[in-house]
Amino acid sequence: MHELSVVNSLLSLCEDNAKANNAKKITKVEVKIGKLSGIEPHFLKLTFDTFKEKTICEGSELVMNIQDIIIKCLACGAQSTLTRNEFICPQCGENDVEIVDGEEMLLMRLEME
Numbered sequence: 001m002h003e004l005s006v007v008n009s010l011l012s013l014c015e016d017n018a019k020a021n022n023a024k025k026i027t028k029v030e031v032k033i034g035k036l037s038g039i040e041p042h043f044l045k046l047t048f049d050t051f052k053e054k055t056i057c058e059g060s061e062l063v064m065n066i067q068d069i070i071i072k073c074l075a076c077g078a079q080s081t082l083t084r085n086e087f088i089c090p091q092c093g094e095n096d097v098e099i100v101d102g103e104e105m106l107l108m109r110l111e112m113e
C-alpha cells in the first residue's frame with residue numbers, strides 16, 4: 001500500500017513543521033501530486049483522513065493539486081506539458097527529453113494555528 005507510507009511521511013512532515021512554528025494544530029495541508037507519482041488522489045485522501053486522527057492534522061483539510069508532467073527537450077530546450085503518454089518534444093519531435101515536473105508528491109503549503 002504505497003499511499004500509506006506516503007501519508008505517514010506526510011504526517012510526520014506536518015508534525016515537524018508545526019513544532020518548528022509552535023503551532024497547535026494544522027488546518028490545511030496542500031500537496032502537489034505529480035501525474036507520474038503513481039499516487040491515486042482519491043485513495044490518498046481516504047488514507048489521509050483515516051490516519052490524521054489523533055495527530056496534529058486531525059481536523060485539517062487535504063488539498064490536492066494535480067501536477068501535469070512537464071518535460072524539457074534537451075535538443076531544442078523547449079519546455080512543454082506532456083499531454084499524451086509519449087516522451088517526445090512537441091516542438092521539434094526529438095525524444096531526448098527530461099522530466100522537470102510531475103514525478104513526485106510535494107508538500108506545498110500548510111495552514112496552522
Ligand SMILES: [Zn+2]
Nearest residue numbers: 073076089092
Ligand atoms: Zn525539442
